[in-house]
Amino acid sequence: MGKLLITLLIAVVGVVTGQEETDVAMTLFATDLNGCDELSACDTVVKIMCASVSSDWRQCGITGEMGDDNFPLFKERFNFRYVPSEMQRWRFDLIDKDVLFDDPIGSVTVSMADFLRATEIQATMMFELNGRSRFYLHRRSLL
């Protein structure tokens, strides 16, 4: 009985402080993108870069292009394994695709631990992006 209680307490503390390994699923969206092209809305892809204590930045995901859309809701779902001791970080590079040159829209960097903490209560974490634009990470259930 006492042992069960202690185990439960440790589990609760682990969830609150993000000290347990866990699987993380997310989707991405952005609102109020602007200033990409003269005659149309942004044509956005998001490149996901990952880094940790044991790995330098490397690409670990990319969305499809959402053409001519300043409120893109990206279709892909991304899955990651959170390992607290790895101190994993993500960088999301938003890029406007063009025929000749791709232009950066903005970048957001966040630690996986901060994301897990922020999404304990509400599913979405919001970032300001170059003034009016916003970028959102939406935590999905694993089911």
Ligand SMILES: [Ca+2]
């Ligand atoms: Ca474009």
